[in-house]
Amino acid sequence: MAAETSYLTGARADLEQSELAEEHLMLDPRPREEMNQMVMEAMTTTTPVYWAWVGGLALIVAVCLFGVWGYMTATGIGITGIRRPVFWGVFIVTFVFWIGISHAGTFVSAILRVFKAEFRRPFTRAAELMTTFGLAGGAMYPLIHLGRVWTFYYMVPYPNARWLWPNMRSPLVWDFLAITTYLLSSTIYLYLPLIPDLAMARDRTTGLRHRIYRLLALGWRGTEAEWHRLRKAINIFAFAIIPVMFSVHTIVSWDFAVGVVAGWHSTIFGPYFIIGAILSGVAAVVTILFVLRSTMRNFKYFIRPEHFDALGKLLLVFSMAWAYFFFNEYLLSWYGGEEAVQRILTLHATGPSAWVWYLMLICNVAIPWLTLWNRRIRRNPLAMFFITLAINVGMYAERYTIIPLTLGHQRMPFDWGIYNPSIFEISIAIGTMAMFCLLYLLASRAIPLIPVWEVQEGQMAHSLKKVGKAHVPSVTELE
Amino acid sequence: MAQVTEQPRKWGMVIDLDLCTGCNACVTACAMENNIHYTGEDEVAYGRGLYWMRIQRYWHGEYPNVGPEFTPMLCQQCGEAPCEPVCPTYASVHSNEEQINLQVYNRCIGTRYCANNCPYHARVFNFFDYEIPAPMNAYLNPDVTVRSRGVMEKCTFCVHRLVHARIDADTQGDPSLENEVTTACAQACPTNAIMFGDLTDENSPIRTLFERSERGFQIMEELGTFPSITYLKGGGVYGGRD
Amino acid sequence: MITEPIHLALFEEDQINEAAEAISILRSQGVPDRNISVISGVPLSEHILGRPMSWSRVGLIGLVGAVAGFLAALAITYLPVLIYPLNVGRMPVFPIPTTLVVVFELTMLGLLISTLLGVFVETITPSYGPHGYDPRIAHGKIGILFTCPPEVDCESYDQLVALGAELTHNLQERKLWP
Numbered sequence: 001m002a003a004e005t006s007y008l009t010g011a012r013a014d015l016e017q018s019e020l021a022e023e024h025l026m027l028d029p030r031p032r033e034e035m036n037q038m039v040m041e042a043m044t045t046t047t048p049v050y051w052a053w054v055g056g057l058a059l060i061v062a063v064c065l066f067g068v069w070g071y072m073t074a075t076g077i078g079i080t081g082i083r084r085p086v087f088w089g090v091f092i093v094t095f096v097f098w099i100g101i102s103h104a105g106t107f108v109s110a111i112l113r114v115f116k117a118e119f120r121r122p123f124t125r126a127a128e129l130m131t132t133f134g135l136a137g138g139a140m141y142p143l144i145h146l147g148r149v150w151t152f153y154y155m156v157p158y159p160n161a162r163w164l165w166p167n168m169r170s171p172l173v174w175d176f177l178a179i180t181t182y183l184l185s186s187t188i189y190l191y192l193p194l195i196p197d198l199a200m201a202r203d204r205t206t207g208l209r210h211r212i213y214r215l216l217a218l219g220w221r222g223t224e225a226e227w228h229r230l231r232k233a234i235n236i237f238a239f240a241i242i243p244v245m246f247s248v249h250t251i252v253s254w255d256f257a258v259g260v261v262a263g264w265h266s267t268i269f270g271p272y273f274i275i276g277a278i279l280s281g282v283a284a285v286v287t288i289l290f291v292l293r294s295t296m297r298n299f300k301y302f303i304r305p306e307h308f309d310a311l312g313k314l315l316l317v318f319s320m321a322w323a324y325f326f327f328n329e330y331l332l333s334w335y336g337g338e339e340a341v342q343r344i345l346t347l348h349a350t351g352p353s354a355w356v357w358y359l360m361l362i363c364n365v366a367i368p369w370l371t372l373w374n375r376r377i378r379r380n381p382l383a384m385f386f387i388t389l390a391i392n393v394g395m396y397a398e399r400y401t402i403i404p405l406t407l408g409h410q411r412m413p414f415d416w417g418i419y420n421p422s423i424f425e426i427s428i429a430i431g432t433m434a435m436f437c438l439l440y441l442l443a444s445r446a447i448p449l450i451p452v453w454e455v456q457e458g459q460m461a462h463s464l465k466k467v468g469k470a471h472v473p474s475v476t477e478l479e
Numbered sequence: 480m481a482q483v484t485e486q487p488r489k490w491g492m493v494i495d496l497d498l499c500t501g502c503n504a505c506v507t508a509c510a511m512e513n514n515i516h517y518t519g520e521d522e523v524a525y526g527r528g529l530y531w532m533r534i535q536r537y538w539h540g541e542y543p544n545v546g547p548e549f550t551p552m553l554c555q556q557c558g559e560a561p562c563e564p565v566c567p568t569y570a571s572v573h574s575n576e577e578q579i580n581l582q583v584y585n586r587c588i589g590t591r592y593c594a595n596n597c598p599y600h601a602r603v604f605n606f607f608d609y610e611i612p613a614p615m616n617a618y619l620n621p622d623v624t625v626r627s628r629g630v631m632e633k634c635t636f637c638v639h640r641l642v643h644a645r646i647d648a649d650t651q652g653d654p655s656l657e658n659e660v661t662t663a664c665a666q667a668c669p670t671n672a673i674m675f676g677d678l679t680d681e682n683s684p685i686r687t688l689f690e691r692s693e694r695g696f697q698i699m700e701e702l703g704t705f706p707s708i709t710y711l712k713g714g715g716v717y718g719g720r721d
Numbered sequence: 722m723i724t725e726p727i728h729l730a731l732f733e734e735d736q737i738n739e740a741a742e743a744i745s746i747l748r749s750q751g752v753p754d755r756n757i758s759v760i761s762g763v764p765l766s767e768h769i770l771g772r773p774m775s776w777s778r779v780g781l782i783g784l785v786g787a788v789a790g791f792l793a794a795l796a797i798t799y800l801p802v803l804i805y806p807l808n809v810g811r812m813p814v815f816p817i818p819t820t821l822v823v824v825f826e827l828t829m830l831g832l833l834i835s836t837l838l839g840v841f842v843e844t845i846t847p848s849y850g851p852h853g854y855d856p857r858i859a860h861g862k863i864g865i866l867f868t869c870p871p872e873v874d875c876e877s878y879d880q881l882v883a884l885g886a887e888l889t890h891n892l893q894e895r896k897l898w899p
Contacts, residue, residue, distance in 0.1 A: 032734055032762055032861025076628045077589065078606025083526035085600045087591035147589015147604065147629030154568045154588050157797045164568065164586060165801040169812055169819045172567040172590055177826040185833040192840065196762070196859075202897075203856035218844045219898025221854045225775040226844070227764040232779045233840045237833065244829050251822065259596040260561045260702055407595060411699060412552075414535040415600040417526045456734075456861060457763045478766065563809035573808040 016471050017464060025304055026118055027473055029459035032452070038298035039197075039448045040204055045297050046445060057438040065431025068424050069144055077147050079424045086407045086419035091145035093399045094429045097280070098138030098436075099179070099252050100273075100395060104281025105131025105186060106245040110238045118475060119310045121458040122302040125451050126292060127285045128190040133439045134284075135183045137432040142175065144428060171254045178251045182244055189237045192230060195220050197448040249277045256402065262340035263406040266333060272325040279318040279364070280395035283388035286311050288440070290385040292449065302450050305379040312378030315391065319368035326364075326398075340411040347409050348401055352418065356397045356405065363394025488657075489578035489707070490636055491678040492665070493688045493695075494551055496712040498672035501534050501549035508667030509553075512637060514623045516609035529603045531634040532664055550710070551673065553664070554601040554634035555698065556580050558705030562593035562602065570631070576645075579636045579707070587630040594631060598699050602633045636675075636707075637662040658683065678707075725868040727853045727894070728878075730886035734762070734861035739884045741770045743865055746880050752867050758850035760864045782839030783832050790831020794824040845898070853892040866892070 021028040072079055082089045108127035112120035143149050155166050155176050166173045199220035202213035220226060253273035256264040266272075286308060293303040333341045348357045367390045371377045378384065404419040443449075457478065465474040509515065509532045516529050532553040539548050556579045562571045563580065570586035571593045573579075582602075594602040608628040611619070619625060622639035626632050644660035658680060665675040676685040688695065694711040732740045740759070747757060754773050759765065767774050798820045806814050851866040858864050865886075878888060 032859075036860060076605075076607035078522075078527065082591075082606075084594070084603060085526075087594040087604065142590075145590070147591065147631075148587070148627075151588045154586065163805070165805075166567050167564070167569045167807075167809060168798045168802075168823050169564045169809060169816060170567040170592070171565060172592060174819075174822045174826070176567070177823060177830075181826045181830040181833075184830065188833060188837045192837070200762075200859035203859045214897065215899055217898070218841065220844075221852075221897065222760040222762060222858050223758050223848070223850070224765070224767060224770075224772060225758075225777070225848060227761070228767075228775045229777040229779055229840055229843055231764055232777050233836050236780065236783055236836050240829060240832055244826075244833075247822075247825060247829075255592075259565065259592075260598055260704075261595060410600070411598055412535065412600060414537060414550075414552075453763050460763065478764075478769070559811045561810065564812055566809070569807055569809070571809070573811070575808060 020464065020471065020473060023304070023306055024462070024473060025122060025302060025306070025455070026458045026462040027464065028301075029456075029462075030301075032456050035450075035452050035455065036200055036204065038301065039450050039452055040201065042297045042299060042450075043201070043445055043448055050441070050445075054438065054441055057434045057441065060434035061431055061438055063431075064427040065435055068427050068431065072144075072424060072428075073149055077145070079422060081420045081422040081425060083417055083419065085410055085415050085417055086404045088145070088407065089404050089419055090400075090421045090425040090429055091141050093396065093403050094432065095138050095141035095145070096252055096273075096399045096403070097392075097396050098134045098141070098432065099249060100277035100280045100399075101284045101392075102131045102134035102138060102182070102186070102281065103245055103249060103274075103277040104134075104285045105129070106189070106241050107278050107281060108285055109189070110241050110245070113234075113238045114242070117310075118458055118462070119307055121454045122450055123285065123289055123307060124454065125190070125194070125447075126288055126449055128186065129440065129443055129447075129449070130281075130284060130288060131186045132183070132190055133436050133443070134281075135179065135186060136439065137436045139179050139183060140432060142172070142179075171251065171258050174251045175255060178244075178248045182248045185237070185241055185244055189234075189241055191216075192234055192237065193451055193454065194447060195230065196222065196453045197451060200452060201448055246274055249274045261407065262338060262410055263333070263344040264402075266329055268325060268329045268332070272322075272329055275318060275321045275325050276395055276398060279315065279322050280392050282311060282314055282318060283391035283395075286315070286384050286388040287392070290381045290388075292444070293381060296444065296449070299450075302455070305381065308381050308384045309375065309378045312372050312384060315388070316368055316372040319364060319372070319391070323365050340409075344406055344409050348405060351405075351409075353405050356400050360394050360397035360401055363390045364398065367391070367394075487576050487578060488680075489678045490556070490641065491676065491685060491689050491707045491709070492556075492636070492662070493674045493685045493692075494708060494710050495672045495674070495694075496548070496550060496710055497694070498670040499534075499549045499551060500670055500672075501536060501547060502669060503534055504667045504669055505551055505664035505673060506530055506532050506534060508663040509634070511618065512620055512623070512663035513635070514619050514625050516605070516611065516626070517615075518607075518609055522606075527604075527606055529605070529609075529632065531601075531603065531632070550698075551664070552599060552601065552698075553708070554580065554597075554636075555599055555704065555706030555708045556634075556636055558707065559703060561596045561598065561702075561704060565592045565596050566590070567592075574638075577636070577638060577641055579638065580633075581638070582631060582633055582635070584624055584626050584630045584632065589629040589631065591631065598702055598704070602631050605630055605632065725870070726890065727851045727866055727868055727892040729853060729855060729889040729892050730865040730867075730878075730881050731855065731857060731889070732863040732865075732884075732886055734863065736863065736885055737765065737769060739886070740863045740865060743881050743884050743886060744770055744772065746884075747865070747867055752869060755849050756851060756870070757865060757867045760854065760858050760866060762858050762861045762863075765863070777839075777843060779836055779839040779843065782842070783836040786835020786838070787828050787832035789835070790827040790829070791824060793831065794827035795820075797827075798823050852894050854895050854897060855889070855892075 080089060105128040108120055109124040143152050146152055154164055157166050195217055198213050198217040202210060202217045205213060250270040253269040257266055257269035259265060289303050293299045334345055367387055371387055408418055409416050461476045461478045463474055464471040513531060518527055518529055532551060535550040535552050537548045538545050540546055560580045563573060568586045568588055570583045572581050574581045591604055594604060605626050605628050640660050644657045648654050648657040658677060661675045665673040674685045676683040678686055678689055689709045692711055694713050695709045697706045697709055730743055759770055799815060802814050851868045853866045855864055882888060
């Protein structure tokens with residue numbers, strides 16, 4: 001009898017363990033050699049479909065982005081739909097959108113690293129890459145939307161013969177500095193944890209690739225001193241890049257909030273924009289993870305439903321936080337009683353473009369709240385793909401509501417105007433989207449997208465601990 | 480750089496809405512004086528007219544007793560201008576000599592932030608390179624820059640006239656010459672609804688009107704922009720004597 | 722410059738305990754710590770291997786960069802205004818709140834860029850310890866590189882082999898960068 005019981009518990013324990021291993025990447029360790037091979041294989045495998053996408057996206061970038069931008073530079077910004085009084089349109093909306101997307105990488109990679117959230121390990125790099133490319137797309141817009149783009153360097157502070165100096169009191173100069181800082185630091189933050197993986201790739205490639213990896217890996221051998229130094233640098237970055245991230249989107253919100261424009265001049269814009277940015281960024285991480293998981297070889301091992309589950313919970317929390325800030329902003333402006341602001345708020349909900357406002361609320365609040373509480377939906381990558389796409393549509397609508405729809409109905413009704421985006425603006429917005437996808441596609445075959453050493457480190461730290469009759473995952477603090 | 484030693488002036492304007500007939504003579508005069516481009520019917524209809532000055536027309540009363548109200552609207556040359564600090568390149572700065580708000584076309588890179596931030600919508604943007612049709616190019620005022628594509632522009636209080644007057648006064652040694660200066664819109668106004676003058680000059684005819692008129696109000700005073708234009712209106716929504 | 726032959730003891734990725742043991746064996750045989758270096762595919766802290774703490778000046782270099790960024794921010798905000806004050810919106814000439822934004826951004830920029838520079842400079846600076854590399858490190862193996870002083874009896878390496886090490890003698894130094 002006793003032997004039978006122990007046999008049964010043994011079988012149950014095995015079953016429990018295999019279930020846990022299937023569930024958690026960290027409890028399903030594979031030899032480093034094998035993981036290296038999987039990542040290298042994913043990186044070097046290209047299919048005709050891949051090249052078709054690369055070619056198509058490159059064409060879209062060339063025509064819709066650079067072609068139209070060139071045409072606009074040659075003819076004038078008038079080919080867009082902007083007019084008095086709506087002087088900012090789709091360009092600035094898309095700018096804010098991309099800067100928002102770029103918050104994901106830092107959030108996932110830095111904040112989750114600081115708080116030692118273990119589920120971050122396999123996709124920190126995918127998220128950091130999003131930050132860098134999202135910023136690259138976003139940082140183009142301050143140039144694209146300029147009336148005279150050929151004089152953009154007037155904004156750069158350097159001593160010159162023109163006796164010109166940027167006005168450090170202008171939020172646009174802060175923007176310029178903040179985005180430069182964030183772009184450089186997030187690129188470095190992408191690069192530092194990449195060094196050991198570049199060394200891995202260096203040892204496994206030949207020819208041109210080998211030479212490039214060799215140069216980038218800085219002669220990495222993996223000595224104690226190198227690891228110590230790298231870890232110290234990553235730590236400095238993880239802590240320092242968080243305030244930089246907060247400052248970037250706050251400054252973007254100040255572009256609006258420091259103005260006297262009715263509906264913009266709100267003290268809550270800073271945190272409201274940050275929450276919105278993290279919401280859209282984390283949503284975009286999920287979207288990207290779905291695409292990576294279903295297109296790249298071997299990624300189903302690294303990216304699992306548990307990751308969608310964890311990110312889904314985060315999304316639900318941020319969606320609620322966003323709704324809280326939105327309500328706060330709305331209610332207090334409404335109580336503020338300024339006639340122009342009340343009129344704008346009414347027009348958002350009832351005016352000719354009210355559908356944008358409702359789209360925002362449906363996508364940012366209704367859809368996440370109705371779906372993400374459910375574990376089964378959170379664990380379904382395809383469902384998460386559509387939900388997160390909807391969230392990003394909603395966040396775009398939010399920025400659209402805040403910028404052109406607010407500018408159009410200011411204090412003097414005689415000068416009200418409705419803005420209609422032109423085909424050229426929309427094509428440039430699509431062009432940067434294509435550029436983001438293209439850069440990501442190229443990067444996915446150029447650098448190891450999974451931080452293999454971090455995954456292995458995590459797997460080393462995880463073990464099953466027997467508590468009573470159950471086996472529970474436990475984490476050892478190796479750092 | 481000209482160093483002017485005399486005390487700075489503060490130029491101001493008084494617009495009597497009770498006298499304004501909405502004839503648009505000021506708008507036309509302004510366009511001729513300042514080499515304002517003609518953007519064409521469609522563009523103006525879409526809201527891209529380059530008028531530095533416009534007549535806002537509101538209707539008041541219940542049908543059938545409806546009447547128009549005209550408000551000439553131009554750059555208010557704010558003392559604390561919202562457009563100035565937001566410009567990244569100092570293209571929008573305050574002039575200490577005339578106490579007006581300058582727009583430096585050469586510095587402007589076209590972010591259009593100032594235009595968004597102007598509560599009076601006084602700023603207009605050169606969306607394209609506009610052609611000046613054949614006979615009109617001979618009418619260009621040599622004192623005023625012709626603006627190129629991609630820069631912001633707005634009412635300057637006819638700053639070229641102010642500078643001319645100051646130079647005349649300096650060279651001829653007669654300060655009163657400077658007091659005779661007026662803007663194109665004020666000059667063209669058939670009912671004398673627009674009056675221009677120096678607010679620091681005790682004897683200026685507009686000073687009393689600007690500061691003490693019971694009909695006087697400033698548009699969007701509550702924003703704290705300290706405009707240099709006072710509007711006069713009896714019995715209006717802004718108070719004052721009927 | 723170390724001219725003595727370099728030896729490498731390779732351990733499997735899960736043989737951390739054995740690797741730590743091997744280091745103490747080497748030490749007991751008279752190989753000083755500075756003649757040993759450990760290379761691994763995952764970070765193994767010095768406590769785990771019982772090695773002296775390695776140090777890094779990355780933090781200090783970052784701090785210097787932050788100070789430089791701070792001063793640069795003050796310079797680009799205040800110096801031009803001092804030389805040529807321009808009145809915008811009747812703002813003060815030295816507005817503190819707006820300066821704080823610029824100072825924050827440039828301080829962070831200085832800190833983060835100089836951290837990278839610190840990593841770079843420390844990486845290309847010649848380091849102590851035996852140089853040598855084996856590509857199998859990237860496969861997760863743990864390697865112990867050591868040079869053996871002439872007085873040490875090299876036959877005693879059998880102890881390492883007994884622990885499961887794979888020994889390579891007279892490793893060629895490979896140039897990995899640039």
